[in-house]
Amino acid sequence: MIVTSRSRTELPLGRMRVRDELVEIDESALRFDEEETATFLTDKSGLTLAAAEIERLCESTEGWAAALQLASMSLRGRDHPGTYIDQISGRHHAIGEYQMENVVDALEPEMLEFVMRTSVPERVNDDLAEALTGVSHAQDMLEQARQRDLFLRSVDDDLRWFRYHTLFADFLRGRLIRLHPGLLEELHLTAAQWFTSHDMLISPKYTDGIGGSNRSGAGRADRSVRRTATASPVPPPMSSSTSLRPRPNSGPP
DSSP: OOOOOSOOTTOOHHHHHHTTOOOOOOHHHHOOOHHHHHIIIIIISOOOOOHHHHHHHHHHHTTOHHHHHHHHHHHTTOSSGGGGGGGOSTTSHHHHHHHHHHTGGGSOHHHHHHHHHHTSSSSBOHHHHHHHHOOSOHHHHHHHHHHTTSSEEESSTTSOOEEEOHHHHHHHHHHHHHHSTTHHHHHHHHHHHHHHHTTOOOOHHHHHHHHHHOHHHHHHHHHHHHSOOOOOOOOOOOOGGGOOOOOTTOSOO
């Protein structure tokens, strides 16, 4: 039997793994490496790109085949396609449209609100997610998002830290800006304060991401990381209309 699905919920995968009855082909197996990306872009799509340009595109898309296809379509017909690679982001109209049609439109309002808020930092755990959203069962929601294949993957075997696909996170932040003007800056400051209070350093890539959406917010967030922890603006909790409740059987497997 072959089963294809975006969601892993309500499937007895654990029992099937124990019995060695399961062969999983997940997103990590489907991800293109640099060689496969080069073959796809040059041989299949007919693009003329330097090795460094292919490497950049593979890194920015994380080998996601659909994004590579949409990117190749955007680059075709340009005299110097390599100069446009850095413009390929989660806010690119074709990639955004794909994510709206295939992912976001199927999400409940409360889950959409949750993933938008938790996409702000590069990585997130349950405690940080709680600070960003105000919910008390953030771990359940993170695991549910991972099980539903919402471009969220765990970065450790304990399912403590998670990260969104780069393009999806960029798309979610753009949508957060449109739906809740000013909230992105507050969430950045909250995340920076959380990392400071937990004695964790924030990478330059994270602070650059803050500046990409709001330069003044970037400066204040960066200063909050460098100084002794002080009270920072607390983002408004999710309203009762978007309060989160775990779906049935959405707890840890």
